[in-house]
Amino acid sequence: MEIDAKGMHFSELDRLVKGNENDIIINNVMGQRYIAAGAKGKRIVINGIPGNALGAYLNDCFIEVNGNGQDALGDTMNAGTIVIHGNCGDTTGYGMRDGKIFIEGYAGYRVGIHMKQYGSHIPKIVVGGSAGAYLGEYQAGGIIVVLGIGSEDRKCLGDFTATGMHGGKIYVRSRFVPEDLPPQVDVHKVTDKSELAPLVREFCTYFPYDADILLSHDYFVLSPSDACIYKTMYCNRSI
Amino acid sequence: MDEIERMVNEVDEKYREGNVRIPSGCAICGYFSKKGRALPAIDAVDAMAYMHDRSNGLGGGFAGYGIYPDFPDHYAFHIFYDNEHAREETESFLKIRFDISNMERIPTKKVYGISGAPLIWRYFGRLEPEVKAHTELDEEEYVCQTVIHINTKIKGAYVFSSGKNMGVFKGVGFPEDVGEYYRLGDYKGYCWTAHGRYPTNTPGWWGGAHPFNILNYTIVHNGEISSYDANRRFMEIYGYKCTLLTDTEVITYIIDYLNRKRKLKLEDVAKVIAPPFWSQIEKMEEKEREKLTTLRNMYASLLITGPFSIILGYTGGMMALNDRLKLRSMVAAEKDDVTYVASEECAIRSICPNPDRTWSPAGGEPVIVELEKEGR
Numbered sequence: 001m002e003i004d005a006k007g008m009h010f011s012e013l014d015r016l017v018k019g020n021e022n023d024i025i026i027n028n029v030m031g032q033r034y035i036a037a038g039a040k041g042k043r044i045v046i047n048g049i050p051g052n053a054l055g056a057y058l059n060d061c062f063i064e065v066n067g068n069g070q071d072a073l074g075d076t077m078n079a080g081t082i083v084i085h086g087n088c089g090d091t092t093g094y095g096m097r098d099g100k101i102f103i104e105g106y107a108g109y110r111v112g113i114h115m116k117q118y119g120s121h122i123p124k125i126v127v128g129g130s131a132g133a134y135l136g137e138y139q140a141g142g143i144i145v146v147l148g149i150g151s152e153d154r155k156c157l158g159d160f161t162a163t164g165m166h167g168g169k170i171y172v173r174s175r176f177v178p179e180d181l182p183p184q185v186d187v188h189k190v191t192d193k194s195e196l197a198p199l200v201r202e203f204c205t206y207f208p209y210d211a212d213i214l215l216s217h218d219y220f221v222l223s224p225s226d227a228c229i230y231k232t233m234y235c236n237r238s239i
Numbered sequence: 240m241d242e243i244e245r246m247v248n249e250v251d252e253k254y255r256e257g258n259v260r261i262p263s264g265c266a267i268c269g270y271f272s273k274k275g276r277a278l279p280a281i282d283a284v285d286a287m288a289y290m291h292d293r294s295n296g297l298g299g300g301f302a303g304y305g306i307y308p309d310f311p312d313h314y315a316f317h318i319f320y321d322n323e324h325a326r327e328e329t330e331s332f333l334k335i336r337f338d339i340s341n342m343e344r345i346p347t348k349k350v351y352g353i354s355g356a357p358l359i360w361r362y363f364g365r366l367e368p369e370v371k372a373h374t375e376l377d378e379e380e381y382v383c384q385t386v387i388h389i390n391t392k393i394k395g396a397y398v399f400s401s402g403k404n405m406g407v408f409k410g411v412g413f414p415e416d417v418g419e420y421y422r423l424g425d426y427k428g429y430c431w432t433a434h435g436r437y438p439t440n441t442p443g444w445w446g447g448a449h450p451f452n453i454l455n456y457t458i459v460h461n462g463e464i465s466s467y468d469a470n471r472r473f474m475e476i477y478g479y480k481c482t483l484l485t486d487t488e489v490i491t492y493i494i495d496y497l498n499r500k501r502k503l504k505l506e507d508v509a510k511v512i513a514p515p516f517w518s519q520i521e522k523m524e525e526k527e528r529e530k531l532t533t534l535r536n537m538y539a540s541l542l543i544t545g546p547f548s549i550i551l552g553y554t555g556g557m558m559a560l561n562d563r564l565k566l567r568s569m570v571a572a573e574k575d576d577v578t579y580v581a582s583e584e585c586a587i588r589s590i591c592p593n594p595d596r597t598w599s600p601a602g603g604e605p606v607i608v609e610l611e612k613e614g615r
Contacts, residue, residue: 010292031289031585049585068597070583071568089584089599090568108599109565133565133602158601159519180522 005029010051017044031070036061052089055082058099064206071108074101077123083206090132096123096142100199103127104207109158110134115168117141126203133158136222140167145199147173147214162222170222171196178220184227190219265449265461266293266414266435268581269550270590271557271608276576277305277427284418286586287433291413293461293582296352298436298448299417300409302457302552303428307404313340313363314382317400317407318389319445320358325395330362332393336385337364345408345421352416357397357445361406379454379499386453390482397446402455405554409434409448417448429610430557432550434459447483451491455554458494460487461582462547462567473540493541494551505551505558505607510534512543513563513603550580556609565602572597578608 001021005013006028013032017024022042026035029048036044040059046066053072055063060079068086076095087105095114098121106129113134115123123142130151135158136144148156155176162170162185171190172178178187190196197215204211268286272278280303287299307315314337320326333339341363347356366378374381386398400407405428408421414435434449450457464470464486471481471489477500479492490512497503497511511534514520520531535542546566551558559580561569570584572594579587584597600606 030589031583033292049588051583051585068584070585087597087599089570090565106599108568109602132599 001025002027005032005048008032010034017042029067036063055080058082060099068105069103074099074125077101085207087129088127093123093125096125097121098123100202101125102203102206103129105129106131108132110137112139112142112144112170113137115139115142115144117168124199126199128203128207128209130156131158131161133160134163135161136165136168136170137162138164138166139170142168143171143195143199144169145171145173145196145203147200147203149209149214165222166224168223169195171219172222173214173217173219175218178222181222184224185222186225187220187222190221193219265437266290266582266586267433267459267461267548267550268579268586269430269432269459269552269557269559270577270579271430272577273608273611274576275305275429275610277429278431278577280306280418280423280426280428280431282590283431283433284415284423286581286589287414287418287435289585289589290435290581290583291415293437294413294435295437296413297411297438298409298434299412299414300407300434300436300448300450300459301414301418301421301423302400302405302407302432302450302452302459303423303426304405304430304455304552304554306406306426306428307363310340310363311404313365314401314403315406316362316364316398317345318360318362319397319399320360321395323358325393326358326360328393329389329396332389333362333364333385336367336370337362338367339364346425347420348422350412350416350420353410353412353420356410356420361400383454383495384478387478387480387482391480399446400452402452402457402554405455405457405552407450407452407457409450410445411448430552432457432459432552432557434461447485449487450552451483451487453491453495454499455552456491456495456498457552458487458491458549460490460547460549462486462549462562463545464490464543464547465545466543469540470543490543490547490549493543497538497541498553505556506605507534509558509560509603509605511538511541513560514542515563515603548582556607558608559600559606561600561602561604563603569600570597571600571606576611578606580606 002025010032025045027047029046031051033051035050035054038057039061042061044063049067052070056075058077058080062081064083066085069084069088071089072091074093077099078097080099082101084103088103088107090108092107092111107127109132112125126145128147128149131146201211339362345359345361386401389398410417449459467486474492497508547562548567548569572579572587573596574591574594581587
């Protein structure tokens with residue numbers, strides 16, 4: 001079904017989205033918050049600018065946005081996929097537990113902070129452009145990939161990346177070795193792209209880039225070092 | 240409103256700023272034509288409606304520049320009065336000092352959702368030549384002190400706008416209702432800023448709504464300043480009295496002090512209030528490092544900590560700025576000669592569906608737009 005969201009309050013839109021069939025196109029979206037928050041089993045296309053907290057607590061939906069995302073997109077999401085044909089605001093994927101977020105353009109500050117993983121639940125965020133400061137702050141699990149498309153000649157990570165990181169990984173496609181990382185974070189040049197490749201390939205199914213070309217370039221990976229005493233304290237234990 | 244109605248609606252003293260603390264989350268928006276085109280205020284009113292849920296009905300307001308072309312060189316005083324007595328006292332105080340060319344109630348209309356309004360008057364005046372000749376202060380400082388005097392010494396009177404060819408319109412209510420109340424559909428200007436309030440720490444009253452103003456400076460602010468007391472103590476040394484006990488007021492005075500009195504460029508003002516971290520300064524080139532070290536040391540007490548996004552309006556310009564950690568959202572966009580900034584991109588797109596460019600300014604990185612000078 002199609003919903004015309006022009007002038008509609010978020011609570012009304014939420015009622016329509018949750019009470020209706022599973023294949024939904026929402027047109028004229030302009031800042032309505034909490035779209036598909038906690039929703040399950042739907043396929044949603046959003047035309048316009050969704051408001052804050054799109055797909056918060058998402059329980060397995062496929063959401064495609066033809067527009068830019070605002071703040072707190074995918075906040076604490078549990079499962080599902082969100083694809084943004086545009087840029088994304090601050091705190092994208094805050095505290096994500098599982099699922100995938102693909103952003104064509106740049107992403108704001110504090111992307112993927114507090115992400116965590118458990119068993120086979122490994123959340124993933126792929127940013128096509130650059131990412132703002134505090135990427136992966138307090139990251140406890142999951143995978144963040146920053147492809148830096150359009151930032152080939154400069155750094156595509158902001159200041160204070162991986163501050164307090166104690167789990168998970170951050171991949172970055174760049175010629176420049178990430179600098180000024182916190183002492184408990186190691187950086188290595190990527191030699192085994194087996195974990196990275198499926199994410200880059202899926203990214204390229206949504207956006208017009210060539211996966212083989214992107215994967216042929218240099219990547220670095222950030223992860224907590226053995227010196228990080230919290231590495232296995234709260235997470236990453238074998239189950 | 241007559242006196243009897245007024246008594247019914249009188250704001251209970253205990254709900255004034257500073258008497259209650261409500262911990263809680265605001266919306267800001269601004270646009271500016273570099274060519275100085277007269278842009279309608281109603282766009283700001285409509286844009287705020289798209290961010291309705293960022294406010295809670297306890298404050299909304301707008302500031303417009305270039306809105307009084309008939310009185311471009313007069314100070315336009317907008318004043319709230321609790322009662323007629325306060326008005327008489329303030330008018331006699333003003334009339335000794337200013338040649339008032341025009342005085343009137345600011346036109347308003349009845350709007351559902353707006354109640355308990357004070358008496359709202361505006362005056363267009365020039366400083367009396369006699370006063371100007373005899374004061375030891377320069378003119379702007381004299382006017383600034385006049386405003387501080389009225390706000391602190393005349394009970395029941397509050398000057399909420401005191402610049403030239405600009406004006407603030409604010410009140411308690413949702414911003415879109417406040418805009419309708421003040422009939423903003425009738426106003427146009429080259430710059431508009433807007434605010435929707437979700438008061439944190441203090442209740443809402445008319446004077447406490449944003450924008451805050453002194454002379455031509457206006458500030459709309461989303462956030463909460465944890466350095467308020469340190470900032471206030473420093474500003475009080477220079478004669479600024481923070482009468483509202485809200486954090487936004489002190490930002491307005493800091494900018495007035497640094498930009499008008501100390502003549503710092505706005506780029507440097509931004510570096511004082513939202514400076515880079517020492518760890519970042521250490522890595523800078525020598526010249527820049529020395530400059531930032533000097534600024535941080537000289538004005539250590541004017542560092543603003545805590546989350547904020549602000550839009551500063553001033554004669555001929557607009558500046559948007561985030562705290563250095565970017566703990567509040569801010570999006571900017573451009574289309575032809577107009578620059579837009581807002582808490583949420585949806586507010587910008589409601590006015591301008593297809594901007595030429597949108598971007599997210601980094602924390603501490605000011606977005607400054609000014610009128611194009613002739614011949615440039």
